[in-house]
Amino acid sequence: MNEIESTVAQRPLPEVDGVSQAYWEAAARGEVLYQECPEGHRQLYPRALCATCGAEPTWQRASGRGTVHTYTVVRQNWAEPFKGLVPYVVAMVDLEEGPRMMTNITDCDPDDVHVGMAVEAWTVVVEDGLGIPFWRPAAEAGGR
Amino acid sequence: MSTSDRDRTPVIVGIGLSDGPVAPHLDTLQHHVLATRRALADAGLNKADIDGFGATGGSKTASSPDDAAPLAEYLGIDYRWLDGTMVGGSSFEYLVQHASAAIQVGHCDTVLITYGSDLLSRAGRMLGSKGQFGVGARVDGPAQFEAPYGNVLIGAYAMAARRHMHEYGTTSEQLAEVAVAARAHAALNPRALHRDPLTIDDVVGSRMVADPLHKLDCCVISDGGGALVMTTAERARDLPQRPVHVLGASTAQTHWHVSQMPDFTATGAVASGREAFRQAGVTPADIDTVQLYDSFTFTSLVLLEDLGFCPKGEGGRFVEEGVLRPGGKVPLNTDGGGLSCTHPGMRGIFLLIEAVRQLRGQAGEAQVPDAELALACGSGGWLSCIGTVILGRDAR
Numbered sequence: 311m312n313e314i315e316s317t318v319a320q321r322p323l324p325e326v327d328g329v330s331q332a333y334w335e336a337a338a339r340g341e342v343l344y345q346e347c348p349e350g351h352r353q354l355y356p357r358a359l360c361a362t363c364g365a366e367p368t369w370q371r372a373s374g375r376g377t378v379h380t381y382t383v384v385r386q387n388w389a390e391p392f393k394g395l396v397p398y399v400v401a402m403v404d405l406e407e408g409p410r411m412m413t414n415i416t417d418c419d420p421d422d423v424h425v426g427m428a429v430e431a432w433t434v435v436v437e438d439g440l441g442i443p444f445w446r447p448a449a450e451a452g453g454r
Numbered sequence: 455m456s457t458s459d460r461d462r463t464p465v466i467v468g469i470g471l472s473d474g475p476v477a478p479h480l481d482t483l484q485h486h487v488l489a490t491r492r493a494l495a496d497a498g499l500n501k502a503d504i505d506g507f508g509a510t511g512g513s514k515t516a517s518s519p520d521d522a523a524p525l526a527e528y529l530g531i532d533y534r535w536l537d538g539t540m541v542g543g544s545s546f547e548y549l550v551q552h553a554s555a556a557i558q559v560g561h562c563d564t565v566l567i568t569y570g571s572d573l574l575s576r577a578g579r580m581l582g583s584k585g586q587f588g589v590g591a592r593v594d595g596p597a598q599f600e601a602p603y604g605n606v607l608i609g610a611y612a613m614a615a616r617r618h619m620h621e622y623g624t625t626s627e628q629l630a631e632v633a634v635a636a637r638a639h640a641a642l643n644p645r646a647l648h649r650d651p652l653t654i655d656d657v658v659g660s661r662m663v664a665d666p667l668h669k670l671d672c673c674v675i676s677d678g679g680g681a682l683v684m685t686t687a688e689r690a691r692d693l694p695q696r697p698v699h700v701l702g703a704s705t706a707q708t709h710w711h712v713s714q715m716p717d718f719t720a721t722g723a724v725a726s727g728r729e730a731f732r733q734a735g736v737t738p739a740d741i742d743t744v745q746l747y748d749s750f751t752f753t754s755l756v757l758l759e760d761l762g763f764c765p766k767g768e769g770g771r772f773v774e775e776g777v778l779r780p781g782g783k784v785p786l787n788t789d790g791g792g793l794s795c796t797h798p799g800m801r802g803i804f805l806l807i808e809a810v811r812q813l814r815g816q817a818g819e820a821q822v823p824d825a826e827l828a829l830a831c832g833s834g835g836w837l838s839c840i841g842t843v844i845l846g847r848d849a850r
Binding site: 318320321322323324325326327330354355379380381382383384385386387389390391392395398400401402410411412413414425426442 | 587589590591592593594596598599600601602603604605606608609612613614616617620661662663664665666667711712713714718
Protein backbone atom coordinates (compact mmCIF):
# COMPACT_ATOMS: atom_id res chain seq x y z
CA MET A 311 0.00 0.00 0.00
CA ASN A 312 1.51 3.33 -1.02
CA GLU A 313 1.22 6.70 0.70
CA ILE A 314 -1.82 7.68 -1.37
CA GLU A 315 -3.80 4.52 -0.66
CA SER A 316 -3.02 4.64 3.04
CA THR A 317 -4.28 8.22 3.46
CA VAL A 318 -7.36 8.27 1.25
CA ALA A 319 -9.74 7.34 4.03
CA GLN A 320 -8.50 10.31 6.11
CA ARG A 321 -9.06 12.81 3.30
CA PRO A 322 -12.19 14.92 2.93
CA LEU A 323 -14.44 12.58 0.95
CA PRO A 324 -17.53 12.99 -1.24
CA GLU A 325 -20.99 13.13 0.27
CA VAL A 326 -22.39 10.87 -2.43
CA ASP A 327 -25.66 12.15 -3.94
CA GLY A 328 -28.14 11.06 -6.58
CA VAL A 329 -26.09 12.48 -9.43
CA SER A 330 -22.58 11.68 -8.21
CA GLN A 331 -23.35 8.12 -7.10
CA ALA A 332 -22.66 6.54 -10.50
CA TYR A 333 -19.33 8.37 -10.77
CA TRP A 334 -18.02 7.24 -7.40
CA GLU A 335 -19.37 3.69 -7.85
CA ALA A 336 -17.56 3.45 -11.16
CA ALA A 337 -14.35 4.60 -9.52
CA ALA A 338 -14.77 1.79 -6.99
CA ARG A 339 -14.78 -0.57 -10.03
CA GLY A 340 -11.61 1.04 -11.34
CA GLU A 341 -13.31 3.21 -13.96
CA VAL A 342 -13.49 6.94 -14.67
CA LEU A 343 -16.78 8.20 -16.07
CA TYR A 344 -17.72 11.45 -17.77
CA GLN A 345 -21.04 12.76 -19.04
CA GLU A 346 -22.20 13.38 -22.60
CA CYS A 347 -25.51 14.89 -23.70
CA PRO A 348 -27.46 14.04 -26.89
CA GLU A 349 -25.92 17.11 -28.56
CA GLY A 350 -22.44 15.71 -27.92
CA HIS A 351 -21.37 18.13 -25.19
CA ARG A 352 -19.10 16.38 -22.71
CA GLN A 353 -18.50 17.43 -19.11
CA LEU A 354 -17.01 16.87 -15.69
CA TYR A 355 -17.91 17.36 -12.89
CA PRO A 356 -21.15 15.45 -13.42
CA ARG A 357 -24.38 17.43 -13.17
CA ALA A 358 -28.12 16.85 -13.49
CA LEU A 359 -28.06 18.82 -16.74
CA CYS A 360 -25.67 19.59 -19.57
CA ALA A 361 -24.05 22.87 -18.53
CA THR A 362 -23.81 23.88 -22.20
CA CYS A 363 -27.32 23.23 -23.54
CA GLY A 364 -29.41 22.08 -20.59
CA ALA A 365 -30.16 18.62 -21.96
CA GLU A 366 -29.99 15.51 -19.80
CA PRO A 367 -26.56 13.92 -20.00
CA THR A 368 -25.74 10.23 -19.96
CA TRP A 369 -22.66 8.46 -18.59
CA GLN A 370 -19.71 7.45 -20.72
CA ARG A 371 -16.68 5.43 -19.69
CA ALA A 372 -13.36 7.16 -20.20
CA SER A 373 -10.36 5.32 -21.61
CA GLY A 374 -8.27 6.32 -18.61
CA ARG A 375 -5.70 8.05 -20.81
CA GLY A 376 -5.05 11.75 -20.44
CA THR A 377 -2.54 14.57 -20.32
CA VAL A 378 -1.59 17.08 -17.63
CA HIS A 379 -3.19 20.44 -18.54
CA THR A 380 -1.64 22.29 -15.60
CA TYR A 381 -0.45 21.45 -12.10
CA THR A 382 1.09 22.72 -8.90
CA VAL A 383 3.33 21.14 -6.30
CA VAL A 384 1.73 21.80 -2.92
CA ARG A 385 4.52 22.30 -0.40
CA GLN A 386 2.48 23.67 2.51
CA ASN A 387 -0.85 22.39 3.83
CA TRP A 388 -1.49 22.30 7.56
CA ALA A 389 -4.56 20.07 7.22
CA GLU A 390 -4.21 16.37 7.98
CA PRO A 391 -3.58 14.05 6.26
CA PHE A 392 -2.09 16.34 3.59
CA LYS A 393 0.36 17.84 6.07
CA GLY A 394 2.23 14.56 6.02
CA LEU A 395 2.10 14.20 2.22
CA VAL A 396 3.83 17.42 1.10
CA PRO A 397 5.22 17.91 -1.43
CA TYR A 398 2.44 16.43 -3.58
CA VAL A 399 1.04 17.27 -6.99
CA VAL A 400 -2.43 18.72 -7.59
CA ALA A 401 -3.19 18.77 -11.29
CA MET A 402 -5.85 19.30 -13.89
CA VAL A 403 -5.89 16.35 -16.30
CA ASP A 404 -7.46 16.49 -19.76
CA LEU A 405 -9.15 13.16 -20.47
CA GLU A 406 -8.47 12.11 -24.05
CA GLU A 407 -12.26 12.35 -24.53
CA GLY A 408 -12.14 16.08 -23.64
CA PRO A 409 -13.45 16.69 -20.11
CA ARG A 410 -10.96 17.93 -17.52
CA MET A 411 -10.73 16.90 -13.86
CA MET A 412 -8.78 17.78 -10.74
CA THR A 413 -6.63 15.01 -9.34
CA ASN A 414 -3.25 14.13 -7.83
CA ILE A 415 -0.40 12.86 -9.99
CA THR A 416 1.04 9.90 -8.09
CA ASP A 417 3.84 7.43 -8.48
CA CYS A 418 6.50 9.91 -9.58
CA ASP A 419 8.80 12.63 -8.31
CA PRO A 420 6.72 15.85 -8.13
CA ASP A 421 9.53 17.68 -9.91
CA ASP A 422 9.15 15.38 -12.93
CA VAL A 423 5.55 16.42 -13.60
CA HIS A 424 5.09 18.78 -16.54
CA VAL A 425 2.35 20.29 -18.68
CA GLY A 426 1.53 17.88 -21.49
CA MET A 427 2.72 14.80 -19.57
CA ALA A 428 0.91 11.58 -20.59
CA VAL A 429 -0.91 10.07 -17.62
CA GLU A 430 -3.22 7.14 -16.89
CA ALA A 431 -6.01 6.76 -14.34
CA TRP A 432 -6.02 4.42 -11.36
CA THR A 433 -8.43 4.29 -8.45
CA VAL A 434 -8.50 3.56 -4.75
CA VAL A 435 -11.52 1.89 -3.14
CA VAL A 436 -12.49 3.70 0.07
CA GLU A 437 -15.64 1.77 0.88
CA ASP A 438 -18.51 0.03 -0.89
CA GLY A 439 -19.62 2.26 -3.77
CA LEU A 440 -16.91 4.85 -3.26
CA GLY A 441 -13.64 4.90 -5.13
CA ILE A 442 -11.36 7.88 -5.74
CA PRO A 443 -9.62 8.29 -9.11
CA PHE A 444 -5.97 9.30 -9.27
CA TRP A 445 -3.60 9.64 -12.23
CA ARG A 446 0.02 8.56 -12.68
CA PRO A 447 2.58 8.70 -15.49
CA ALA A 448 1.41 6.55 -18.40
CA ALA A 449 3.15 3.18 -18.52
CA GLU A 450 3.79 3.30 -22.27
CA ALA A 451 5.46 6.68 -21.89
CA GLY A 452 8.12 5.00 -19.78
CA GLY A 453 7.28 7.25 -16.86
CA ARG A 454 7.05 4.49 -14.28
CA MET B 455 -23.58 66.67 -17.63
CA SER B 456 -27.08 67.13 -16.40
CA THR B 457 -27.41 69.42 -13.43
CA SER B 458 -31.16 69.14 -13.13
CA ASP B 459 -32.64 68.27 -9.77
CA ARG B 460 -33.37 64.85 -11.21
CA ASP B 461 -29.73 63.94 -11.80
CA ARG B 462 -29.56 60.43 -10.39
CA THR B 463 -26.07 59.70 -11.71
CA PRO B 464 -24.48 57.43 -9.05
CA VAL B 465 -21.54 58.94 -7.21
CA ILE B 466 -19.32 58.00 -4.27
CA VAL B 467 -19.39 60.73 -1.63
CA GLY B 468 -17.90 59.05 1.43
CA ILE B 469 -15.07 56.64 2.18
CA GLY B 470 -13.80 55.27 5.46
CA LEU B 471 -11.21 52.80 6.66
CA SER B 472 -11.33 51.16 10.07
CA ASP B 473 -8.06 50.60 11.92
CA GLY B 474 -5.49 48.34 10.33
CA PRO B 475 -3.59 46.50 9.07
CA VAL B 476 -3.11 45.06 12.57
CA ALA B 477 -6.00 45.79 14.94
CA PRO B 478 -6.25 43.30 17.82
CA HIS B 479 -8.60 45.73 19.62
CA LEU B 480 -11.33 45.29 16.97
CA ASP B 481 -13.54 42.35 16.11
CA THR B 482 -15.34 42.02 12.78
CA LEU B 483 -18.41 44.02 13.83
CA GLN B 484 -16.26 46.78 15.27
CA HIS B 485 -14.42 47.04 11.95
CA HIS B 486 -17.79 47.57 10.23
CA VAL B 487 -18.83 50.16 12.80
CA LEU B 488 -15.60 52.14 12.67
CA ALA B 489 -15.47 52.14 8.87
CA THR B 490 -19.13 53.19 8.74
CA ARG B 491 -18.62 56.05 11.22
CA ARG B 492 -15.64 57.35 9.28
CA ALA B 493 -17.35 57.05 5.88
CA LEU B 494 -20.44 58.87 7.13
CA ALA B 495 -18.32 61.64 8.67
CA ASP B 496 -16.36 61.89 5.41
CA ALA B 497 -19.65 62.18 3.48
CA GLY B 498 -21.14 64.71 5.88
CA LEU B 499 -24.14 62.45 6.38
CA ASN B 500 -25.91 60.78 9.29
CA LYS B 501 -26.84 57.15 9.58
CA ALA B 502 -30.49 58.15 9.20
CA ASP B 503 -29.72 59.38 5.68
CA ILE B 504 -28.90 55.83 4.59
CA ASP B 505 -31.78 54.08 2.83
CA GLY B 506 -29.85 51.40 0.97
CA PHE B 507 -27.38 48.88 2.36
CA GLY B 508 -24.88 46.49 0.81
CA ALA B 509 -22.55 44.22 2.72
CA THR B 510 -21.19 40.73 2.76
CA GLY B 511 -19.05 39.03 5.31
CA GLY B 512 -18.00 35.85 3.67
CA SER B 513 -18.57 33.83 6.78
CA LYS B 514 -19.91 30.37 6.19
CA THR B 515 -22.66 29.91 8.78
CA ALA B 516 -26.29 30.99 8.74
CA SER B 517 -25.76 33.02 11.88
CA SER B 518 -22.85 35.02 10.46
CA PRO B 519 -23.12 38.40 12.18
CA ASP B 520 -21.54 40.24 9.26
CA ASP B 521 -23.85 39.06 6.49
CA ALA B 522 -26.09 41.78 5.15
CA ALA B 523 -29.29 41.24 7.15
CA PRO B 524 -27.75 40.64 10.57
CA LEU B 525 -25.43 43.56 9.95
CA ALA B 526 -28.31 45.86 8.97
CA GLU B 527 -29.86 44.98 12.32
CA TYR B 528 -26.65 45.58 14.26
CA LEU B 529 -25.92 48.92 12.57
CA GLY B 530 -29.58 49.92 12.74
CA ILE B 531 -30.05 50.56 9.03
CA ASP B 532 -33.64 51.27 7.98
CA TYR B 533 -33.33 50.38 4.31
CA ARG B 534 -35.49 50.35 1.20
CA TRP B 535 -32.88 48.33 -0.71
CA LEU B 536 -30.57 45.55 0.49
CA ASP B 537 -27.86 43.54 -1.29
CA GLY B 538 -25.75 40.78 0.21
CA THR B 539 -24.14 39.43 -2.94
CA MET B 540 -21.30 37.10 -1.98
CA VAL B 541 -18.81 36.21 -4.69
CA GLY B 542 -15.63 36.47 -2.63
CA GLY B 543 -13.20 39.37 -2.78
CA SER B 544 -14.86 41.11 -5.72
CA SER B 545 -18.23 41.31 -3.94
CA PHE B 546 -17.75 45.04 -3.45
CA GLU B 547 -17.30 45.75 -7.15
CA TYR B 548 -20.50 43.75 -7.70
CA LEU B 549 -22.21 45.78 -4.96
CA VAL B 550 -21.17 49.08 -6.60
CA GLN B 551 -22.66 47.87 -9.90
CA HIS B 552 -25.89 46.89 -8.17
CA ALA B 553 -26.08 50.01 -6.00
CA SER B 554 -25.49 52.24 -9.02
CA ALA B 555 -28.51 50.71 -10.75
CA ALA B 556 -30.62 50.93 -7.59
CA ILE B 557 -29.79 54.61 -7.19
CA GLN B 558 -30.48 55.38 -10.85
CA VAL B 559 -33.82 53.58 -10.78
CA GLY B 560 -34.82 55.14 -7.46
CA HIS B 561 -34.99 52.08 -5.23
CA CYS B 562 -32.95 54.15 -2.80
CA ASP B 563 -31.09 57.45 -2.65
CA THR B 564 -28.10 56.89 -0.40
CA VAL B 565 -26.30 53.56 -0.05
CA LEU B 566 -23.84 52.39 2.58
CA ILE B 567 -21.51 49.53 1.62
CA THR B 568 -19.35 48.07 4.38
CA TYR B 569 -16.74 45.40 4.97
CA GLY B 570 -14.86 44.32 8.07
CA SER B 571 -12.60 41.46 9.09
CA ASP B 572 -10.38 40.54 12.02
CA LEU B 573 -8.73 37.78 9.98
CA LEU B 574 -5.19 38.36 11.25
CA SER B 575 -6.00 38.79 14.91
CA ARG B 576 -8.55 35.97 14.88
CA ALA B 577 -6.24 33.63 12.95
CA GLY B 578 -3.53 34.50 15.45
CA ARG B 579 -5.73 33.07 18.14
CA MET B 580 -6.72 29.98 16.10
CA LEU B 581 -3.55 29.40 14.11
CA GLY B 582 -3.13 25.93 12.69
CA SER B 583 -6.31 24.61 14.22
CA LYS B 584 -7.97 23.22 11.11
CA GLY B 585 -7.90 22.83 7.36
CA GLN B 586 -10.55 23.76 4.84
CA PHE B 587 -12.69 20.68 5.38
CA GLY B 588 -11.26 18.80 8.34
CA VAL B 589 -10.22 15.19 8.75
CA GLY B 590 -12.98 12.76 7.85
CA ALA B 591 -15.25 15.50 6.47
CA ARG B 592 -17.85 14.57 3.88
CA VAL B 593 -18.15 17.29 1.26
CA ASP B 594 -21.36 17.79 -0.72
CA GLY B 595 -22.10 19.54 -4.00
CA PRO B 596 -19.54 20.23 -6.71
CA ALA B 597 -16.72 20.62 -4.17
CA GLN B 598 -16.88 16.85 -3.60
CA PHE B 599 -14.96 16.44 -6.86
CA GLU B 600 -12.04 18.56 -5.60
CA ALA B 601 -11.96 17.90 -1.84
CA PRO B 602 -10.17 14.52 -1.91
CA TYR B 603 -7.12 15.95 -3.66
CA GLY B 604 -5.83 18.39 -1.05
CA ASN B 605 -5.76 21.48 -3.21
CA VAL B 606 -5.20 24.73 -1.33
CA LEU B 607 -6.26 28.28 -2.15
CA ILE B 608 -2.86 29.22 -3.55
CA GLY B 609 -2.84 26.00 -5.57
CA ALA B 610 -5.65 27.29 -7.77
CA TYR B 611 -3.69 30.43 -8.66
CA ALA B 612 -0.52 28.39 -9.00
CA MET B 613 -2.14 26.16 -11.62
CA ALA B 614 -3.27 29.23 -13.57
CA ALA B 615 0.21 30.78 -13.32
CA ARG B 616 1.82 27.50 -14.43
CA ARG B 617 -0.38 27.28 -17.51
CA HIS B 618 0.37 30.94 -18.32
CA MET B 619 4.10 30.22 -18.06
CA HIS B 620 3.65 27.20 -20.36
CA GLU B 621 1.70 29.09 -23.02
CA TYR B 622 3.43 32.47 -22.92
CA GLY B 623 6.84 32.01 -21.34
CA THR B 624 6.00 34.13 -18.31
CA THR B 625 8.76 33.91 -15.67
CA SER B 626 8.88 33.94 -11.89
CA GLU B 627 10.97 37.12 -12.08
CA GLN B 628 8.21 38.84 -14.07
CA LEU B 629 5.58 37.80 -11.51
CA ALA B 630 7.89 39.04 -8.76
CA GLU B 631 7.88 42.51 -10.32
CA VAL B 632 4.21 42.84 -9.31
CA ALA B 633 5.20 42.32 -5.67
CA VAL B 634 8.17 44.66 -5.95
CA ALA B 635 6.00 47.43 -7.42
CA ALA B 636 3.42 46.96 -4.68
CA ARG B 637 6.12 47.27 -2.04
CA ALA B 638 7.40 50.47 -3.65
CA HIS B 639 3.92 51.96 -3.26
CA ALA B 640 3.58 50.59 0.27
CA ALA B 641 6.72 52.49 1.20
CA LEU B 642 4.70 55.66 0.55
CA ASN B 643 1.76 54.58 2.73
CA PRO B 644 2.07 54.81 6.54
CA ARG B 645 -0.86 52.35 6.84
CA ALA B 646 0.84 49.56 4.88
CA LEU B 647 1.80 46.36 6.68
CA HIS B 648 5.18 45.92 4.96
CA ARG B 649 7.21 48.97 3.89
CA ASP B 650 10.80 47.70 3.76
CA PRO B 651 12.38 47.65 0.29
CA LEU B 652 11.84 44.44 -1.68
CA THR B 653 13.78 43.06 -4.67
CA ILE B 654 13.03 40.54 -7.40
CA ASP B 655 15.64 38.25 -5.83
CA ASP B 656 13.88 38.49 -2.46
CA VAL B 657 10.64 37.26 -4.04
CA VAL B 658 12.02 34.43 -6.18
CA GLY B 659 14.33 33.43 -3.33
CA SER B 660 11.50 33.15 -0.82
CA ARG B 661 10.13 29.74 0.12
CA MET B 662 8.08 27.95 -2.54
CA VAL B 663 4.54 27.41 -1.24
CA ALA B 664 2.83 25.96 -4.34
CA ASP B 665 4.92 25.90 -7.52
CA PRO B 666 5.41 28.30 -9.21
CA LEU B 667 4.27 30.70 -6.47
CA HIS B 668 6.60 31.67 -3.63
CA LYS B 669 5.73 33.05 -0.21
CA LEU B 670 6.31 36.61 -1.43
CA ASP B 671 4.03 36.02 -4.44
CA CYS B 672 1.23 35.85 -1.83
CA CYS B 673 -0.76 38.67 -0.29
CA VAL B 674 -0.45 39.51 3.37
CA ILE B 675 -2.99 38.44 5.97
CA SER B 676 -4.23 41.48 7.87
CA ASP B 677 -7.14 42.95 9.75
CA GLY B 678 -9.16 45.75 8.22
CA GLY B 679 -12.46 47.26 7.24
CA GLY B 680 -13.79 49.79 4.82
CA ALA B 681 -16.99 51.57 3.90
CA LEU B 682 -18.35 53.57 0.98
CA VAL B 683 -21.29 55.96 0.80
CA MET B 684 -22.98 56.37 -2.59
CA THR B 685 -25.77 58.71 -3.57
CA THR B 686 -27.08 60.74 -6.51
CA ALA B 687 -25.08 63.47 -8.20
CA GLU B 688 -27.92 65.81 -7.25
CA ARG B 689 -27.66 65.00 -3.54
CA ALA B 690 -23.85 65.22 -3.70
CA ARG B 691 -24.00 68.91 -4.58
CA ASP B 692 -24.74 69.73 -0.93
CA LEU B 693 -22.04 67.44 0.49
CA PRO B 694 -18.47 68.34 1.48
CA GLN B 695 -16.42 65.98 -0.69
CA ARG B 696 -15.96 66.25 -4.42
CA PRO B 697 -18.12 63.39 -5.72
CA VAL B 698 -16.50 60.55 -7.65
CA HIS B 699 -18.63 59.36 -10.53
CA VAL B 700 -19.35 55.71 -11.35
CA LEU B 701 -18.79 55.78 -15.11
CA GLY B 702 -18.88 52.06 -15.77
CA ALA B 703 -19.46 48.90 -13.77
CA SER B 704 -19.76 45.34 -14.99
CA THR B 705 -19.34 41.81 -13.73
CA ALA B 706 -18.61 38.42 -15.27
CA GLN B 707 -18.06 34.86 -14.12
CA THR B 708 -16.24 32.11 -16.01
CA HIS B 709 -16.52 29.45 -13.29
CA TRP B 710 -16.67 29.10 -9.51
CA HIS B 711 -14.61 26.03 -8.60
CA VAL B 712 -11.17 26.26 -10.15
CA SER B 713 -11.51 22.86 -11.81
CA GLN B 714 -14.18 24.46 -14.02
CA MET B 715 -11.97 27.35 -15.20
CA PRO B 716 -12.40 27.08 -18.97
CA ASP B 717 -9.11 28.81 -19.84
CA PHE B 718 -6.51 28.87 -17.09
CA THR B 719 -4.86 31.93 -18.64
CA ALA B 720 -7.92 34.22 -18.82
CA THR B 721 -10.66 35.54 -16.54
CA GLY B 722 -14.02 37.29 -16.52
CA ALA B 723 -12.11 40.58 -16.64
CA VAL B 724 -12.18 40.19 -20.42
CA ALA B 725 -15.98 40.53 -20.47
CA SER B 726 -16.51 42.77 -17.45
CA GLY B 727 -13.68 45.06 -18.53
CA ARG B 728 -14.95 45.37 -22.09
CA GLU B 729 -18.43 46.30 -20.85
CA ALA B 730 -17.21 48.73 -18.17
CA PHE B 731 -15.00 50.51 -20.71
CA ARG B 732 -17.91 50.64 -23.17
CA GLN B 733 -20.19 52.21 -20.56
CA ALA B 734 -17.54 54.75 -19.57
CA GLY B 735 -16.60 55.51 -23.17
CA VAL B 736 -12.89 55.29 -22.40
CA THR B 737 -10.01 52.89 -23.10
CA PRO B 738 -7.24 51.44 -20.91
CA ALA B 739 -4.85 54.12 -22.21
CA ASP B 740 -7.11 56.79 -20.64
CA ILE B 741 -6.91 55.34 -17.10
CA ASP B 742 -4.65 57.25 -14.70
CA THR B 743 -4.62 54.92 -11.71
CA VAL B 744 -5.30 51.20 -11.57
CA GLN B 745 -6.33 49.20 -8.51
CA LEU B 746 -6.35 45.47 -9.23
CA TYR B 747 -6.91 42.51 -6.99
CA ASP B 748 -3.55 41.04 -5.98
CA SER B 749 -4.27 38.04 -3.81
CA PHE B 750 -1.21 36.69 -5.62
CA THR B 751 1.18 38.34 -8.06
CA PHE B 752 -0.36 36.34 -10.90
CA THR B 753 -3.83 37.72 -10.14
CA SER B 754 -2.83 41.26 -11.08
CA LEU B 755 -0.80 40.11 -14.08
CA VAL B 756 -3.70 38.24 -15.68
CA LEU B 757 -6.14 41.06 -14.90
CA LEU B 758 -3.83 43.58 -16.60
CA GLU B 759 -3.94 41.43 -19.74
CA ASP B 760 -7.65 40.72 -19.63
CA LEU B 761 -8.55 44.38 -19.11
CA GLY B 762 -6.47 45.31 -22.16
CA PHE B 763 -3.58 47.18 -20.54
CA CYS B 764 -1.37 44.88 -22.62
CA PRO B 765 -2.07 42.06 -25.10
CA LYS B 766 -2.88 38.54 -23.85
CA GLY B 767 0.29 36.74 -22.94
CA GLU B 768 2.38 39.91 -22.82
CA GLY B 769 1.78 40.64 -19.13
CA GLY B 770 5.18 39.42 -18.01
CA ARG B 771 7.12 41.45 -20.53
CA PHE B 772 4.82 44.44 -19.89
CA VAL B 773 5.40 44.57 -16.13
CA GLU B 774 9.14 43.86 -16.20
CA GLU B 775 9.70 47.31 -17.67
CA GLY B 776 8.71 48.77 -14.31
CA VAL B 777 5.46 50.35 -15.49
CA LEU B 778 3.64 49.37 -12.29
CA ARG B 779 5.99 51.24 -9.95
CA PRO B 780 5.42 54.75 -8.59
CA GLY B 781 5.72 57.20 -11.47
CA GLY B 782 5.29 54.41 -14.05
CA LYS B 783 2.84 54.33 -16.94
CA VAL B 784 0.36 52.16 -14.98
CA PRO B 785 0.97 52.85 -11.27
CA LEU B 786 -0.67 49.80 -9.73
CA ASN B 787 -2.24 49.49 -6.29
CA THR B 788 -1.00 52.78 -4.96
CA ASP B 789 -1.77 51.88 -1.32
CA GLY B 790 0.62 48.93 -1.51
CA GLY B 791 -2.07 46.43 -2.47
CA GLY B 792 -2.88 43.13 -0.87
CA LEU B 793 0.73 42.12 -1.42
CA SER B 794 2.12 44.72 1.00
CA CYS B 795 -0.66 46.82 2.58
CA THR B 796 -3.93 45.16 3.58
CA HIS B 797 -5.73 41.90 2.84
CA PRO B 798 -8.21 40.81 5.52
CA GLY B 799 -9.69 38.03 3.37
CA MET B 800 -11.67 40.05 0.86
CA ARG B 801 -9.94 43.07 -0.63
CA GLY B 802 -12.46 44.49 -3.09
CA ILE B 803 -13.58 47.49 -1.06
CA PHE B 804 -10.04 48.73 -0.56
CA LEU B 805 -9.55 48.93 -4.33
CA LEU B 806 -12.53 51.28 -4.55
CA ILE B 807 -11.48 53.39 -1.55
CA GLU B 808 -7.96 53.89 -2.92
CA ALA B 809 -9.38 54.80 -6.34
CA VAL B 810 -11.58 57.45 -4.72
CA ARG B 811 -8.64 58.83 -2.72
CA GLN B 812 -6.67 59.18 -5.95
CA LEU B 813 -9.49 60.94 -7.81
CA ARG B 814 -9.99 63.35 -4.90
CA GLY B 815 -6.27 64.11 -4.78
CA GLN B 816 -6.07 62.73 -1.24
CA ALA B 817 -3.58 59.90 -1.81
CA GLY B 818 -0.67 61.58 -0.09
CA GLU B 819 2.82 60.62 -1.29
CA ALA B 820 1.29 58.00 -3.60
CA GLN B 821 -0.84 60.58 -5.39
CA VAL B 822 -0.87 60.17 -9.17
CA PRO B 823 -0.70 63.74 -10.50
CA ASP B 824 -4.00 65.04 -11.83
CA ALA B 825 -5.73 61.65 -11.73
CA GLU B 826 -9.04 61.92 -13.61
CA LEU B 827 -9.92 58.28 -14.30
CA ALA B 828 -9.45 55.24 -12.07
CA LEU B 829 -10.17 51.56 -12.57
CA ALA B 830 -10.84 49.06 -9.79
CA CYS B 831 -11.07 45.37 -10.67
CA GLY B 832 -11.78 42.71 -8.09
CA SER B 833 -11.39 38.94 -8.38
CA GLY B 834 -13.53 36.65 -6.25
CA GLY B 835 -13.32 32.93 -5.65
CA TRP B 836 -10.49 31.33 -7.64
CA LEU B 837 -10.15 33.90 -10.47
CA SER B 838 -13.87 33.16 -10.80
CA CYS B 839 -16.03 36.28 -10.41
CA ILE B 840 -14.57 39.49 -11.76
CA GLY B 841 -16.08 42.92 -11.14
CA THR B 842 -14.72 45.96 -12.98
CA VAL B 843 -15.59 49.53 -11.94
CA ILE B 844 -14.42 52.68 -13.73
CA LEU B 845 -14.56 55.87 -11.69
CA GLY B 846 -14.19 59.45 -12.84
CA ARG B 847 -13.32 62.72 -11.15
CA ASP B 848 -15.78 64.37 -13.49
CA ALA B 849 -19.09 63.30 -14.97
CA ARG B 850 -19.14 62.34 -18.64
